[in-house]
Each structure stands twice: as structure tokens, then as C-alpha cells.
Amino acid sequence: MRSNDQAVQRGAAELAAVRREGRPLYWSVAIFSFFVNLLMLTGPLYMLNVYDRVLGSRSLETLIALSVLVAFLYGMMGILDFVRGRVMGRLGARFQARLDRRVFAASLRASNQSRPPEEARTALRDLEAVQRLITSPALMAVFDLPWTPLFFLGIFIFHPALGILAIVGGAVLVVVAIANQMSTKKPLETANAASFQSEALGAQIRSESELVHALGMRGAAFDRWQIARGASLDATIGAA
Numbered sequence: 001m002r003s004n005d006q007a008v009q010r011g012a013a014e015l016a017a018v019r020r021e022g023r024p025l026y027w028s029v030a031i032f033s034f035f036v037n038l039l040m041l042t043g044p045l046y047m048l049n050v051y052d053r054v055l056g057s058r059s060l061e062t063l064i065a066l067s068v069l070v071a072f073l074y075g076m077m078g079i080l081d082f083v084r085g086r087v088m089g090r091l092g093a094r095f096q097a098r099l100d101r102r103v104f105a106a107s108l109r110a111s112n113q114s115r116p117p118e119e120a121r122t123a124l125r126d127l128e129a130v131q132r133l134i135t136s137p138a139l140m141a142v143f144d145l146p147w148t149p150l151f152f153l154g155i156f157i158f159h160p161a162l163g164i165l166a167i168v169g170g171a172v173l174v175v176v177a178i179a180n181q182m183s184t185k186k187p188l189e190t191a192n193a194a195s196f197q198s199e200a201l202g203a204q205i206r207s208e209s210e211l212v213h214a215l216g217m218r219g220a221a222f223d224r225w226q227i228a229r230g231a232s233l234d235a236t237i238g239a240a
């Protein structure tokens with residue numbers, strides 16, 4: 001029991017060390033996110049200047065100069081957004097590379113037990129899922145979230161009614177997202193379980209391929225795998 005506790009503590013320490021290693025890159029992503037969100041004001045400011053300066057003076061030169069400046073700023077925003085996406089991609093790859101050996105070894109040790117836990121069979125897939133989360137737009141949105149009140153404040157400055165409309169619209173989107181998560185949680189779990197079962201059955205058949213060929217059971221094995229695969233596809237379509 002004490003050895004298990006020590007192994008858990010060592011694993012937690014390794015995980016904390018990997019997270020500390022990536023902390024400077026997270027700060028760089030936060031800096032890029034600051035400038036990306038700042039450049040998101042380019043469109044509203046451009047329209048304000050068009051209505052205030054161009055339409056009043058009917059100056060084509062001013063319109064061209066503003067349009068060139070806006071095109072440059074949008075290009076910079078796209079470059080910064082691309083760069084922070086690449087940084088997050090490298091963060092996810094580094095996270096998985098640092099923990100691959102540790103998770104693989106732990107999965108092998110757990111599989112040798114008389115009653116291996118369910119996590120031992122899906123450990124590498126779980127690690128890959130964490131890597132995909134780090135590189136996904138969902139985590140990127142966390143860096144944009146702190147700037148939301150600033151945008152709401154700017155809308156309120158234009159007109160309180162617009163600010164209220166923006167808040168109500170944001171609340172509706174949050175409610176819809178929560179309802180979507182609650183309604184799809186169980187179907188997604190069912191689809192993942194069915195997919196895992198079909199993959200496990202396929203791996204088992206491949207590992208016993210010589211016996212399957214020797215007994216002439218290739219067609220029966222395929223039929224059995226196809227049933228599991230069909231259940232997985234049906235569950236995935238239902239969840240989607």
C-alpha cells in the first residue's frame with residue numbers, strides 16, 4: 001500500500017514538473033493573445049473612422065489609407081493567431097513526449113496485475129486526449145476569456161442597449177453550450193465505449209490470427225468484429 005502511495009506521489013511530481021516546464025510557453029501564448037484581442041478592435045475602429053472622417057470629408061485618399069492600415073493590422077492578427085496556435089501545438093507535443101514513457105510503463109505494470117484497472121487499457125489514449133485538448137481551440141479560448149469584459153465595456157460605451165443585448169446574447173450562447181454538453185454526454189460516453197470495445201476485439205483477433213486461420217474461423221471472426229464495429233458506428237452517429 002505504501003509503495004502504491006509512493007508511486008502516485010512520484011507520478012504527481014513528474015506531472016507537476018512537466019507542467020512547470022511548459023509554463024513559459026503559456027505566458028508567451030498569453031502575450032500573443034493580448035495583442036490578438038487588441039487587434040480585434042480593428043474592424044469597429046475602422047468603421048468609426050469611415051463614418052467620422054471619410055463620409056464627412058468625402059476623401060478617397062483617407063479611405064485608401066485606412067483600408068491599407070486595416071489590411072495590415074488584420075494580417076498581423078492572423079500571423080499572431082497562427083503563431084500562438086503553433087506554440088500550443090508544440091506544448092501539447094512536448095507534454096505527450098515527456099509522459100509517453102512514464103504512462104507506457106505504468107500501463108504495462110498495471111496490465112500484469114491479476115485484476116488490471118480499466119485505466120491501464122486506455123492510459124495511452126487518455127494521454128493523447130490530453131494532448132489534443134492542449135492543442136484544441138477550446139483551451140485557446142481560455143486565453144481570450146479575460147478580455148471579454150473589456151469588449152462588453154466598449155459596447156456599453158457606445159450604447160447601454162447594445163451592451164445589454166450583447167450580454168443577453170452571450171448568456172444565451174452559454175446556456176445552449178451547457179445544454180448541448182448535458183444532452184450529448186451520455187451518447188458520447190456510449191460511443192467511446194463501443195469504439196473501444198470494437199478496437200479491443202480487433203486487436204484480440206489480430207493477436208490470435210494464426211489460431212483463427214488454423215481453425216478456419218476468419219469469416220466468423222470478421223462477422224463478430226463487424227457487429228462490434230457496426231454498434232460503434234451507430235453509437236457515434238447517434239452522438240453526432
